[in-house]
Amino acid sequence: MNSISEKTIGRLSLYRRILGELAQKQTQHIYSHELAAMAGATAAQVRRDLMPVGYSGSPTKGYGVRDLMDSISKFMDAPCGQSVALVGLGNLGRAILTYFAGRRPNLTITVTFDNDRSRVGKAFHGCRCYHTEELQKVIAQNNIRMAIIAVPADHAQSVADNLINCGIYGLLNFAPISLRVPGHVYVEYIDITTSMEKAAYFTRRAIERAKSGKSA
Amino acid sequence: MNSISEKTIGRLSLYRRILGELAQKQTQHIYSHELAAMAGATAAQVRRDLMPVGYSGSPTKGYGVRDLMDSISKFMDAPCGQSVALVGLGNLGRAILTYFAGRRPNLTITVTFDNDRSRVGKAFHGCRCYHTEELQKVIAQNNIRMAIIAVPADHAQSVADNLINCGIYGLLNFAPISLRVPGHVYVEYIDITTSMEKAAYFTRRAIERAKSGKSA
DNA sequence: CAAGCATTGTGAACTGCGTAACGACATTAA
DNA sequence: TTAATGTCGTTACGCAGTTCACAATGCTTG
Numbered sequence: 257m258n259s260i261s262e263k264t265i266g267r268l269s270l271y272r273r274i275l276g277e278l279a280q281k282q283t284q285h286i287y288s289h290e291l292a293a294m295a296g297a298t299a300a301q302v303r304r305d306l307m308p309v310g311y312s313g314s315p316t317k318g319y320g321v322r323d324l325m326d327s328i329s330k331f332m333d334a335p336c337g338q339s340v341a342l343v344g345l346g347n348l349g350r351a352i353l354t355y356f357a358g359r360r361p362n363l364t365i366t367v368t369f370d371n372d373r374s375r376v377g378k379a380f381h382g383c384r385c386y387h388t389e390e391l392q393k394v395i396a397q398n399n400i401r402m403a404i405i406a407v408p409a410d411h412a413q414s415v416a417d418n419l420i421n422c423g424i425y426g427l428l429n430f431a432p433i434s435l436r437v438p439g440h441v442y443v444e445y446i447d448i449t450t451s452m453e454k455a456a457y458f459t460r461r462a463i464e465r466a467k468s469g470k471s472a
Numbered sequence: 473m474n475s476i477s478e479k480t481i482g483r484l485s486l487y488r489r490i491l492g493e494l495a496q497k498q499t500q501h502i503y504s505h506e507l508a509a510m511a512g513a514t515a516a517q518v519r520r521d522l523m524p525v526g527y528s529g530s531p532t533k534g535y536g537v538r539d540l541m542d543s544i545s546k547f548m549d550a551p552c553g554q555s556v557a558l559v560g561l562g563n564l565g566r567a568i569l570t571y572f573a574g575r576r577p578n579l580t581i582t583v584t585f586d587n588d589r590s591r592v593g594k595a596f597h598g599c600r601c602y603h604t605e606e607l608q609k610v611i612a613q614n615n616i617r618m619a620i621i622a623v624p625a626d627h628a629q630s631v632a633d634n635l636i637n638c639g640i641y642g643l644l645n646f647a648p649i650s651l652r653v654p655g656h657v658y659v660e661y662i663d664i665t666t667s668m669e670k671a672a673y674f675t676r677r678a679i680e681r682a683k684s685g686k687s688a
Numbered sequence: 689c690a691a692g693c694a695t696t697g698t699g700a701a702c703t704g705c706g707t708a709a710c711g712a713c714a715t716t717a718a
Numbered sequence: 719t720t721a722a723t724g725t726c727g728t729t730a731c732g733c734a735g736t737t738c739a740c741a742a743t744g745c746t747t748g
Binding site: 259269294296350359425427444451453456459463465 | 568
Binding site for chain 1: 724725726727728
């Protein structure tokens with residue numbers, strides 16, 4: 257199996273973003289330990305993550321910033337761009353849309369859906385909003401294979417079912433439920449509630465540790 | 473060390489939410505494998521996660537829905553509620569605020585900050601918005617120990633520094649950068665860009681697998 | 689009342705990820 | 719030319735997290 261771990265892919269995405277900022281600052285070369293410090297990782301991990309990318313740095317200069325960035329992009333991105341559908345234009349959906357507007361040219365939200373008639377037909381950030389009934393037609397026409405779910409939890413499963421039925425292979429799900437999907441479909445979850453409660457729990461732990469440490 | 477893993481805490485949060493829905497449907501009891509199916513986990517993992525909670529089910533009835541929910545809450549939540557500050561009231565910040573408005577009474581966003589004068593002084597979802605300059609004062613007055621960062625990437629580090637300086641012990645960071653924080657501070661990351669690119673990558677992989685599977 | 693059965697709780701094996709360690713190599717300086 | 723330096727690519731190890739497996743438990747049923 258030459259399959260890459262999810263964690264590695266996540267970090268590669270982060271490395272690339274950091275490299276992009278460095279390139280803007282005209283930085284030419286960077287060492288693994290420098291990149292690691294910026295990404296919150298270790299030098300060994302950076303080098304290891306870069307193995308599957310196939311780009312080799314120089315022992316004396318380190319990695320060429322722009323070259324490495326391009327190599328990661330070549331490794332991760334679709335060769336000819338990827339269109340994404342966004343379902344749900346409530347507060348969260350609109351925030352997501354704003355967030356990604358003109359960020360990565362290779363990975364763009366091109367259409368949106370909602371079942372609120374007052375939103376259908378309008379364009380948000382240049383993206384036309386369709387009614388959920390038109391899912392099948394619009395997705396087929398635009399050859400879309402990935403979708404973002406930003407609808408309330410109680411609609412998420414049925415939306416996912418619809419999307420998969422339309423030939424979607426990957427989902428980014430913001431609804432706080434676990435989706436039942438067939439094995440060939442990939443789902444990435446962003447669960448804000450869970451993250452919030454996790455943070456709250458470990459915040460309390462951190463406070464406890466600080467207090468006991470003080471008294472000790 | 474009786475320290476609990478982050479993953480377990482995350483799943484406990486999810487279990488509790490599922491139990492809440494079940495309780496609303498008047499479900500009395502549930503088995504580990506049922507809960508596992510709903511949470512997208514395995515029965516063994518559910519049982520293992522529940523160990524530190526200290527609630528025991530019955531071999532014949534399973535777990536009492538409401539009792540288990542209460543036990544998890546007792547285990548995870550602060551005994552007397554927890555206040556959270558939100559920094560940044562752009563699109564994302566407002567979406568987060570809406571998302572949490574009146575969701576968990578035990579964990580509430582009580583104040584917000586922004587450095588845009590046009591937002592300062594107004595109230596969003598019942599939360600007064602203060603100017604970032606007032607961070608120190610307001611956080612001390614309200615005894616806040618946790619904060620959400622929803623500002624652009626280039627301000628995130630300085631906001632974090634400020635917050636930690638005000639006695640914050642835990643952060644939930646939405647900005648797409650890795651924060652440098654002292655060891656006693658816990659940081660939970662939600663990186664939408666990374667999740668999006670991860671999903672895009674594995675979507676492509678899923679498509680490739682489907683195609684090669686078909687041809688094989 | 690006893691046998692049967694499905695489930696719980698947990699020790700033990702397993703898997704996969706992150707870290708450490710090490711040989712290889714290009715440059716620099718004497 | 720040759721030794722010294724510092725980083726890269728890769729293999730090996732250790733640990734945390736997940737799954738497996740089974741004894742213990744307490745309803746159900748004949």
